[in-house]
Structures are given as C-alpha cells and as structure tokens.
Amino acid sequence: MTSASIDIIDDFVPSEEFKTIKNVMMGNTFPWYWNPNITYEDSIERNGQFSHTFFRENEGKSDWYSLMRPIIRDLYYPNQGVLYRLKANLNPREDDHYQLGEYHSDYNLTCKTAILYINTNNGYTKFEGVDDSVESVENRMVIFDSHIKHVGFTCTDEKTRVLLNINYVTYQ
Secondary structure, three states: OOOOOEEEEOOOOOHHHHHHHHHHHOOOOOOOEEEOOOOOOOOOOOOOEEEEEEEEOOOEEOOOHHHHHHHHHHHOHHHOOEEEEEEEEEEEOOOOOOEEEEEEOOOOOOOEEEEEEOOOOOOEEEEOOOOOEEEOOOOOEEEEEOOOOEEEEOOOOOOEEEEEEEEEEOOO
C-alpha cells in the first residue's frame, strides 16, 4: 500500500545496523516500562503496553538514544529535520488479534509519523478510512502525515510485537 500520504519502505536501515538495533531491543537487558494506556483516548480496558522513550521534545534523551543514530540519520537528518518523539512499543502475544487502543493521531502538529517494525509477526497497523493494513515486517518503515489516524493490532504468532514510533518534521 503506497498512496500520496502513506509510504512503505522495506529494508529501511542497512542490515548490519538493523541487526544491532533488533538484538539490543529484543535482548534481555533493554529497559521496557509499563504504560497502562496506549493512547490518550483509550477507552478499551484490556489495553496497556511496554514502552521505552528514546527522545521526547523538551524532556531529553534516554541512555539508549545513540542506538537510534542509523534511523535518525536516514529518516529526517538529510532534510534538516526536527525530532519531536522517538518511542519504542512492545506488545505481548495474545490468543487473538486485539486492537491496541483507539484510532488516533500522534501529534496535533503538522509533522510526520513513522513506524519502524523491529520484528516480523502477524500483528498489523490499520489506518482510518483505508481498507488495507500494513503487516509487521522487520525493518519495514511506514511514513505518513501525523494527522492520519491509525491503530495497531496484537500478534498471535510471536512472543512480542515490537516497533518504533517516530514523530518529526522536515524542512525540505
């Protein structure tokens, strides 16, 4: 699915750099933190997820921020961009595909949202008003305007569904 406002790029990060990112994030020493809500608008009681915020505007960087250099370099740096937030989400496997929160937009600003899938699984992302969904395939980047509402769905075939959610603006 590629449209004027939703772009999919497979193999976004060079393979050796991606392997390093994946091994760290999927390893047993990477810090994940429990959040009882997935989106600000959550009304679904079963929701919650583990996350790690690498960067948030006006709040700073985590100790693991340098791991994200290849993504930052290739995503917005060539276009003189500004990063608003870079956050990882981890959702444990479920017995069925469950919607992770409500359809939402990440920012109320004119910016971009990018999702980079860290592991391949049968979870997916849906966009409001779009029939197709984007499958969770490792090293697949999905880029879209931040006003486009989207929602994730759990996986049933792997232990976890792990992805990065990035919000940024470019000037070129």
